[in-house]
Amino acid sequence: MSKPFDYSKWDNIELSDDEEDCHPNIEKESWFRMKHRSRVEREENEEADKKKINQEMRRDQLRIDELTSRIEKMKGGNDGSDDELEDEEGMNAEIKELAKKQEERQAKLDHYEKNKKWNVDNMCTVTDEKTYVNPSASEPSFDASGYALPPTATTTTATTAVKEEKKSTKSTESAPLPTPPTTQKPTAGPSPPPSGTSTSTATAPKPNKPKVGPVSEKETVLSYADFTSQHEDLLEKYCNMTGMEAIKTFLLQNGTIMLQEHASSYLLLSCLEDEMNGQRDKMKITARNSQVLTNIAELAKSLKKHPGNVIIPFFARVGEASHASSFQEGVDIFIERIIKRAVEKRKEMDAEEQEVEEVDLSSLPKEERLGPGGLDPIEVFESLPKALQEAFESREMDQLREALVGMTPEDAKYHMKRCEDSGLWNAA
Known part of the structure; x- marks a missing residue:
């Protein structure tokens, strides 16, 4: 033994x-x-x-x-030495x-x-060291606001290149890398040759480098439209979620999509739309879920980490009573802002509608301002009696009736006919 x-x-x-x-x-x-x-x-x-x-x-x-x-x-x-001396x-x-x-x-x-005492410095010794370098480590995965950046063509191409390199170790001839999938519609033009066809001028496609510098407003709007059309079902599902544990699991599974800034913008607009449509209970649920994304982005920004890495710490913090109350206080403030903004938005929409109705006819060419009967409304208005002009300016029906009563039936019929042909009066 x-x-x-x-x-x-x-x-x-x-x-x-x-x-x-x-x-x-x-x-x-x-x-x-x-x-x-x-x-x-x-x-x-x-x-x-x-x-x-x-x-x-x-x-x-x-x-x-x-x-x-x-x-x-x-x-x-x-030894050759003196024995007496030795x-x-x-x-x-x-x-x-x-x-x-x-x-x-x-x-x-x-x-x-x-009696040697063992400690962290002498218990173990390093026998072998290895360093692994991530080829995508230098590429940013989140912006300055803490939101996750969308997957770029560079990352996709780099990953594909690594896989293709591993597959072609036993082959003597390497094929060009496949083009990464895109969401853009195909444009008109000649089709590229099949992947198996070899040409003398064929070269491997170069990865698209991300654009450096500020993004224009047009690009932002287009990217937001593409994002919402592609992930609308997922966004709507998140808007209606009520349990915090279910939200945590959902974000862990779909964090690459839900932690982008476009997702936060979608929830903000959904809150405003629900409030303006009179759906306040639904708005409160969406507002709470929107604040979850905002707080995760703020925590990621403060820690300088990818927002996906702070999902679990955030929910652990919200689980504490002190942090839960402060989080709910922030949600209540956000809801008040949504309600206030909805009122302001209604006023802005009413003002825009009124502005559209009150068009300055004098600024339009005469050909564009002619009424259904071919008469110019400006010329007809200037030819009206003063009482009728004041009635049309006030838009009061009682004042218009009084002005017509004070005229002879022939004159009243003549002027109202001209107003109808010029578009100043709608008989219907």
Whole structure:
């Protein structure tokens, strides 16, 4: 039967951050630093003492070898030296004394080794080191606001290139890399040759580098339209989710889409639309879910991490009572802003409609402002009696009736006919 492995060497492990011997009145971090410094100083002193002992042992061992050699030569009688000057007994006594000192020194070294305390610095040794470099590490995965960036063609092409390189290790001829899929519609023009066709001028497609600099408003609108049309079902599903645990699971599964800034913008517009349509309960649910995305982006920005890496920390923080109340307070403030903005938006829409109705006819060419009967409304209005002009300007039916009553039936019929032909009056 083989001898079992001896684990006794691990019985004396020393930890600098052990709290068992820390007095409650002593600050823990200072206590840990003091223990670590004391351990380092003790180990340095022990190593210096071991080094000194080893030097003395080597020196005395050389002396023992020298004396032993002389004694052997004296016994052989062929050393060529004067026997009277050599004291064999004295040399043997010196050898015994040196050997005794060697035993004492070795016992001290054994004591150091037996009572050695293991710690994080001496328990393990590094035998092999490897460094793995991510080819996409230099590419940004989130913007300055903390939102996730959409997958770019560069990342897709780089991943495809790595896979193709692994597949073509046994082949002698490498094929061009496939073009990454895009969401753009195909344009008119000649079709590219099939992937299996080889031409003398065929080259591997170059990856599209992301554009550096600010994005124009037109590009933002177009990208938002593409994003919403592609992920509308997913966005609507998230808008109607009520449980925080379900939201957490949903974001962990679909974080690459939901943590983009376009998703946050979609939820903001959905909140405003629900409030303007009188669906306040639905608006409150969407507002809460919108604030979840906003808070995750803010936390990612403060930690300078990808928002997908702070989903679990965020929900762990919201699970605490103090942070849950502050989060709900932020949601309530956001809901109040949505309600206020909905009122302002209605006023803006009413003002825009009124502005469309009140068009300055004098600014239009005469051909464009002619009424259904071919008459110019400006010329007809200027030819009307003053009472009718004031009635049309006031838009009051009672004032218009009074003006017509004060006229003869022929004149009233004549002027109203001209107003109808010019578009000033709609008989329907």
